[in-house]
Amino acid sequence: MSEPVSPDTPAARVPEPGPRPEGAPPATSPAGGPRPSWAPPPTSPVPSGPDEVAGERTQARLSASLRTLELSVRRRLDGLLQGNHLGLVPGPGTEPGEPRPYQPGDDVRRMDWSVTARTTEPHIRETIADRELETQLVVDLSPSLDFGTAACEKRDLAIAACAAVTHLTRGGGNRIGAVVATGERTVRLPARGGETAARELLRRIAATPPAPEGTRGDLPAALEALRRPPRRRGLVVVVSDFLGDVDWERALRALRARHDLLAVEVVDPRDEELPDVGTVVLADPESGRRREVTTTPTLRRRFAAEAAAHRGRVADSLRAAGAGHLVLRTDRDWIADVVRFAVARKRGWSGGATTGRVPTAAPGGR
Known part of the structure; x- marks a missing residue:
């Protein structure tokens, strides 16, 4: 018997039964049954010339499979995360926004000195939460x-x-x-x-x-x-x-x-x-x-x-x-x-x- 194969590499693969053309994915699932309705068809370069119709059919099957997958995902996951979309950073935000005149109580650390110098009036720079x-x-x-x-x-x-x-x-x-x-x-x-x-x-x-x-x-x-x-x-x-x-x-x-x-x-x-x-x-x-x-x-x-x-x-x-x-x-x-x-x-x-x-x-x- 040959030496054992370690699964640390992709070598641990049991080939599918039966002959298969080189590089061609199987038309059915490896278990022998039909591919799931949401599984995209086997991918291959889009044909040209006389085989353009076959290429169009492949693209149509791909679009139909992705649409079925989308419906399956949407039916089970829709609304799962609603109300939980928080900003990526805590606090009021870090993206620079529009300047506005300073008002009593504003944080002086947000002072926009370039606009203040240009207008001779104190201005602060608003920040936008990155949501x-x-x-x-x-x-x-x-x-x-x-x-x-x-x-x-x-x-x-x-x-x-x-x-x-x-x-x-x-x-x-x-x-x-x-x-x-x-x-x-x-x-x-x-x-x-x-x-x-x-x-x-x-x-x-x-x-x-x-x-x-x-x-x-x-x-x-x-x-x-x-x-x-x-x-x-x-x-x-x-x-x-x-x-x-x-x-x-x-x-x-x-x-x-x-x-x-x-x-x-x-x-x-x-x-x-x-x-x-x-x-x-x-x-x-x-x-x-x-x-x-x-x-x-x-x-x-x-x-x-x-x-x-x-x-x-x-x-x-x-x-x-x-x-x-x-x-x-x-x-x-x-x-x-x-x-x-x-x-x-x-x-x-x-x-x-x-x-x-x-x-x-x-x-x-x-």
Whole structure:
């Protein structure tokens, strides 16, 4: 038997049964059933020439899937955070506003000396509370997310998480943007406000072509792309499976100095344990390496222990960086997990902790 495979890298993957064209995502869920109605269709470059009609059909299916996803999210999450949109900084605000003449009782520390000198009358500068939220998504769509053995692929769940965050943070002049990283390239989508802009953002994230097999993801580079140039204060949401080396903690800590952080960890059951299937070929989608192993009880126990240890390191690193930690699984009701997390943070705004890992039920729970 070959040496055991460690789940610290994306190598711990049980390939889907049956042949599949190179680089083509499956038309059905890996569990053998149909893809969820909200899951976007498999992404591929939009055809041109005689195949333009096929490309238009793909785009139409993508739009219909995103609309179904939006309705699902809105039905379960609508109104969840109403009345809790606070300013990003305490006090009256830090954004400079209009000057006005000084009145007895005004804080002399807000005196605008340039206007005072120009008009020869004392003026103070009003400040505006920064109550418009700018949210930035860092979406990891590296090849390790093109995998799933339950209700959907991890890539589908990552897009669903983006839809939930978009719905919870848009409105009231808020803006949302994204940095989408596949390992092959990194695309930065500027933050814009409005429902139309939010839908276009989700469409562009869902339409991102998957990177070829053998492409290694680079989450630290995606985080650095968001950190430079500096952005206004806001919320940064990192969506990833966090497999591989924990080399992103330093970049995350740097973002925490200016922004609130939320990490959404996307997990599949096969990330945590190997099935008892005898001899199987494990493939690493981010290096192209393959290894044949026999799933003996000893190997399965070691794999589960290493997987649990890795997830523990991820949770500790996120906690040390000051990030909230939401775990979404492909074998569980992900919207219910989002609701529990949002309600916990809502209570935190009333005096509890604002970050922390959400308690999760046993696999398969609702």
